[in-house]
Amino acid sequence: LRPPAVSSKVFVQRDYGSGTISKFQTKFPSELESRLDKQQFDETIQTLNNLYAEAEKLGGKSYLEGCLACLTAYTIFLCMETHYEKVLKKISRYIKDQNEKIYAPRGLLLTDPIERGLRVVEITIYEDRSIGSGR
């Protein structure tokens, strides 16, 4: 069975309305209309935005981490994983999960934004193959 071919790619751009925090636009791309429900797409993007917000959250914990790092002349980063990195791993797992459950069955593939420098969420659309048709 031949593997599917790439039809096109959709890029979900960053939303800078709230400043420089990592946040992606929730506008539903028209190319996905035939493949995906708007609600599912919304949910994926919102969850990603929430996860990035968690990574970049300014609170007691992050300040404590920052102060501790400063006191140790930032050498602590050599042996400790930062909070941001932990959340990035969580995001990777979430994207894998979403791909397996929702996107792959519809001939789509989400690319982790970190692979694109947190610029875009890249969604690859594979050509649909009806049974019996071949290219």
Added chain:
Amino acid sequence: MKNCEYQQIDPRALSVSPMSAQNRAEMKAQRSRRKWEVFPGKNRFFCDGRIIVARQSGVLPLTLGLIVVTCGLFFAFDCPFLVEHLTVFIPVIGGVLFLFAVISLLRTSFTDPGILPRATPEEAADIEKQIDTSGSSTYRPPPRTKEILINQQVVKLKYCFTCKMFRPPRTSHCSLCDNCVERFDHHCPWVGNCVGKRNYRFFYSFIISLSFLTSFIFGCVVTHITLRSQEGKSLIQAIQESPLVICFFSIWSILGLSGFHTYLVASNLTTNEDIKGSWSSKRCTEESGNPYSYNNIITNCCVTLCGPMPPSLIDRRGFVPLVEASPAASATEIELPPFLAKNDSNMCTRSTKDVLARMVHAFDSRGLCPPGTPKTTPVGVEVSSSPSAGCPLFSRSSRKRDSLHSSNPAFRLASPSPSLSRNTMILGEGPDVGFIPIP
């Protein structure tokens, strides 16, 4: 929903590549390279990609030399006298400050300042599609800007022609390093690197600790001279010839810089913004304030200096997939995800694909690959290039790679799925291909 069957994409499935045995052998024979070796910016890398510096190290050796020599002289000549007359803590404090300053300096110099990786050709084409409404393929469009609202403030985003993307707010392109740097402050020759989002806190701690260090040494030297002068007046003239005057002037410049940066930190500004006067009240009618400021000095300080440490977005230590010349491949083939067969040449040529097929062959991608994943097998990937540019085609193959390393060795991203790794490579300065609008 449309009435058709979709091929289930199994992210873990990797089809057997129908590559010839000869090709496989060739690939294995070629040495795999890390991404820092093909990085398009003008940076230099050491320790196999762990350390990143700007192309010109500037006066970093001079900075280090000055600090080491000054402290050396202090420890050699002033400390023995002061330990005897005052307290033993003098060299201890001096030593701690010296270490702190040097470590901060090295951290500033060798850390990725927040470089944004360049846009992939598909992304660039997508952006082009959105803004280009007319014009021929040979016409280079005028500089593009995009206006957005941040906290009710209109901010203009500029398009970077080198990196082929709209720069995020507060990002600037450093011409010395040829990179877009997030929250770009300035390019510091003393430190030999750009100062941006990721290393601003190191830079700030460097200048603060250096201020303390120089003030401390200055104070100790003055104390030393004063104490000595009480013993014998003939010593004054000899010591007056010491580099006290030079110290005096350098202290003021360092203190001045520290003061300036303290002001920037407290108002959440960058040097770039301050110099350009981006947020100064130019207009009498409208009060244009800094949209990024939290309007609270303590919050601004905490955010800039103690905020979460963002990761490095450029993957320096990831492996670059090998490139194989494939002259037989047609020019309309486009890049395939890693798990597709190499010679799957029956690619449909829809309009977006045609655009992609004409793109330049430089790619950048950050690939994630978990160590020891048995499912990652080498497969062939093909890439298109613009026939008008006359670039040879390359077919690439992925291979098992180590996990990612950033400047922070502790930062490791376990890839959830090998299919998410797009194997691409930057081939240095590729020819600039004019974008062709989709008809």
